[in-house]
Amino acid sequence: MRKKLVAVGISLGLVMGVVGATSANALSLYEHDNYRGSVYSAWPSNYVGNAMNDRASSARSWGDAPTYWEDRDKTGRWFKEAGNIEYLGNYRINFFEDWNDRISSFGYP
């Protein structure tokens, strides 16, 4: 029993080590809030494509905090945020504008 537990511990450590060591990133944009609707996944992306352009309402990313841009080819206004964004409309640009239905590219600067 004790041997088994040690083995499991070592396996977990190895898995976590591999996950921690990887610098690979991943990002998914979703058509609707709370990760619903159609999905676009890539890393990085100079253009999210006609189907998702100016349509993303939530996002998930894995790895270091990505930057999201308003326009293609990492241009225009931008913001940087790690992890899950359940509703991009909660991220304000100014009093009148937010990030819902606006993202066109993403990646590292």
Ligand SMILES: [Ca+2]
């Ligand atoms: Ca845009």
